[in-house]
Amino acid sequence: MELLGMFDELSHGLADLPMFPYFEMAHYIVSVMALREQPGALEVSRVSPLACWFSSMLYCFGGSVLSGIMLAEPPVAPLSNGPVILLASLVWYLVFYSPMDMVYSCTALPPIRVVLSGLKEVTRTGKVLGGVTMAHNKYKDSLLVMIAIGWARGAGGGLISNFEQLVRGVWKPETNELLKMSYPTKITLLGAVLFTLQQTHYLPLQRHHLMLLYTLFIVVNKVGIRHSV
Amino acid sequence: MELLGMFDELSHGLADLPMFPYFEMAHYIVSVMALREQPGALEVSRVSPLACWFSSMLYCFGGSVLSGIMLAEPPVAPLSNGPVILLASLVWYLVFYSPMDMVYSCTALPPIRVVLSGLKEVTRTGKVLGGVTMAHNKYKDSLLVMIAIGWARGAGGGLISNFEQLVRGVWKPETNELLKMSYPTKITLLGAVLFTLQQTHYLPLQRHHLMLLYTLFIVVNKVGIRHSV
Amino acid sequence: MELLGMFDELSHGLADLPMFPYFEMAHYIVSVMALREQPGALEVSRVSPLACWFSSMLYCFGGSVLSGIMLAEPPVAPLSNGPVILLASLVWYLVFYSPMDMVYSCTALPPIRVVLSGLKEVTRTGKVLGGVTMAHNKYKDSLLVMIAIGWARGAGGGLISNFEQLVRGVWKPETNELLKMSYPTKITLLGAVLFTLQQTHYLPLQRHHLMLLYTLFIVVNKVGIRHSV
Numbered sequence: 001m002e003l004l005g006m007f008d009e010l011s012h013g014l015a016d017l018p019m020f021p022y023f024e025m026a027h028y029i030v031s032v033m034a035l036r037e038q039p040g041a042l043e044v045s046r047v048s049p050l051a052c053w054f055s056s057m058l059y060c061f062g063g064s065v066l067s068g069i070m071l072a073e074p075p076v077a078p079l080s081n082g083p084v085i086l087l088a089s090l091v092w093y094l095v096f097y098s099p100m101d102m103v104y105s106c107t108a109l110p111p112i113r114v115v116l117s118g119l120k121e122v123t124r125t126g127k128v129l130g131g132v133t134m135a136h137n138k139y140k141d142s143l144l145v146m147i148a149i150g151w152a153r154g155a156g157g158g159l160i161s162n163f164e165q166l167v168r169g170v171w172k173p174e175t176n177e178l179l180k181m182s183y184p185t186k187i188t189l190l191g192a193v194l195f196t197l198q199q200t201h202y203l204p205l206q207r208h209h210l211m212l213l214y215t216l217f218i219v220v221n222k223v224g225i226r227h228s229v
Numbered sequence: 230m231e232l233l234g235m236f237d238e239l240s241h242g243l244a245d246l247p248m249f250p251y252f253e254m255a256h257y258i259v260s261v262m263a264l265r266e267q268p269g270a271l272e273v274s275r276v277s278p279l280a281c282w283f284s285s286m287l288y289c290f291g292g293s294v295l296s297g298i299m300l301a302e303p304p305v306a307p308l309s310n311g312p313v314i315l316l317a318s319l320v321w322y323l324v325f326y327s328p329m330d331m332v333y334s335c336t337a338l339p340p341i342r343v344v345l346s347g348l349k350e351v352t353r354t355g356k357v358l359g360g361v362t363m364a365h366n367k368y369k370d371s372l373l374v375m376i377a378i379g380w381a382r383g384a385g386g387g388l389i390s391n392f393e394q395l396v397r398g399v400w401k402p403e404t405n406e407l408l409k410m411s412y413p414t415k416i417t418l419l420g421a422v423l424f425t426l427q428q429t430h431y432l433p434l435q436r437h438h439l440m441l442l443y444t445l446f447i448v449v450n451k452v453g454i455r456h457s458v
Numbered sequence: 459m460e461l462l463g464m465f466d467e468l469s470h471g472l473a474d475l476p477m478f479p480y481f482e483m484a485h486y487i488v489s490v491m492a493l494r495e496q497p498g499a500l501e502v503s504r505v506s507p508l509a510c511w512f513s514s515m516l517y518c519f520g521g522s523v524l525s526g527i528m529l530a531e532p533p534v535a536p537l538s539n540g541p542v543i544l545l546a547s548l549v550w551y552l553v554f555y556s557p558m559d560m561v562y563s564c565t566a567l568p569p570i571r572v573v574l575s576g577l578k579e580v581t582r583t584g585k586v587l588g589g590v591t592m593a594h595n596k597y598k599d600s601l602l603v604m605i606a607i608g609w610a611r612g613a614g615g616g617l618i619s620n621f622e623q624l625v626r627g628v629w630k631p632e633t634n635e636l637l638k639m640s641y642p643t644k645i646t647l648l649g650a651v652l653f654t655l656q657q658t659h660y661l662p663l664q665r666h667h668l669m670l671l672y673t674l675f676i677v678v679n680k681v682g683i684r685h686s687v
Binding site: 069070071072138139141142144145148149162171173174175176178179180181 | 273276277279280283297301302303304305308309311314395396397398399400
């Protein structure tokens, strides 16, 4: 009884937890670090800071951009959120250009990285749920659209990686996230399916309970396996 | 006199003929078979069913997706039509994964294939006309927009083939349907021009008469020449 | 005093100057000539006039198409403006297919080309300003969106060059305008920043004064350096 009460309380706490700025910042740091570790990305950051910044924004906001395009909403919308863009740009600057590479050296330390990755995963729940709700508002009963938008919003950076690479002058047509899904992409697809079933009442669970369970699942997985995004 | 009456009756019959499910199914079968016959498509179907399914949907609904993007309407819309997606997915499954490849072996028999191709062409008329009408509602007097949208809706699968290939990890930038139009693309362009002229009353024909004439023309051509797709 | 009065009068004159048809025509001529001078473009014009025409339209209206996509407005919109498309198509025809290549031979003469380039630059001011205003209407206070849309509208042809090339069967992923900005792209970015600051009253200048100053700056630069677009 008490355990159940605690679970309920915790799940309410998570649902009400503001993602901005701390969790979002972890998301930006981990995303920009993932970009920096792409072959050739460091050279691009020296040659063209603008292309590097644009790539970073696609890593950070790829989900919003992709789900926006799919629903015919302006893909430029993330740019209109001042504080969010400012924070992401600050992270981009520090990860790529901090003196003596201090910031990257710190955040790349395994224990810090694991914590950041865990925090980042918490934001994924909100994104998947946001995508599913957004699609539900436009296409009432269409499970497929809800799954597609939830997935796109949660794993957008990976799904548009071909075009993100193009910004940096890289083109690898022989592979993409549909042909060979990465672990985060798979787990996001699972989340999109679960939240869609919950939204349409096929899954008899309260939303905040599902949020807590899914978040626990992806955080534990991430921290356990130490899969890098 | 009697011949004219018969023609009129027939054209009304065609205009009122429901495309779903039989004609649409023929369209899906022929489209998915065309995908299956692309080099490398069978391997993709084993490695990543999801990429294969997505490619199939682009073959089946490429016209809606492309015309949606051109008019800033959600490209995800075809996914929201449950029965249609279900039928197309069923066809995709049967053509690629039926036991002992029975379905593909049957439908690939020349006589069956010719009939299916003929039925598929009947759906083209409706698509071109739908595109022209859709554009007419948004851009009253613009012939060019009407032609472009009618063409895109009728021949979308071909026009976006570069991006459809990308889903399967194939990239052939040196060719596209604008550089070297295939026969169905050309004949669809002709249809888009005709229906646009009819819509704007430059072509003094009743709509259902034009529908019958154009349908007869493309079906006879297809069955006669045995052009695949 | 008198000089200031003259400046004010001139700037009002420029702000009220209709761009269509003369300045727009110069823009089309210079744009289509730039396309013609791309390696392989002449061959495309013989093999597929349609692909060549479509490429030309992307050179002429790339800014509208790109800014339309970014704001989720129909990218097909430029096609709906009859007289404009007619003029651009006429220019395309004359530059590529005039008998004995008379038109291109004339317009490629250095003195004529410089004048045309100068006239073309005058249209850039209007485009950048149009983009900034358009973004301001949708996203009131977002500097970044205004800069992005103003830039996209003024330098769209360059920014989408990768996709324009794809129409002609060319694919050069290793380079793009973000990685290595051309001179016109840079100067357009500067303009987008200036007009955005003016629009949001951070730059204490009257709009028509800024228009005159910026136009003078880009025309003098273009004519002075003889940079071809």
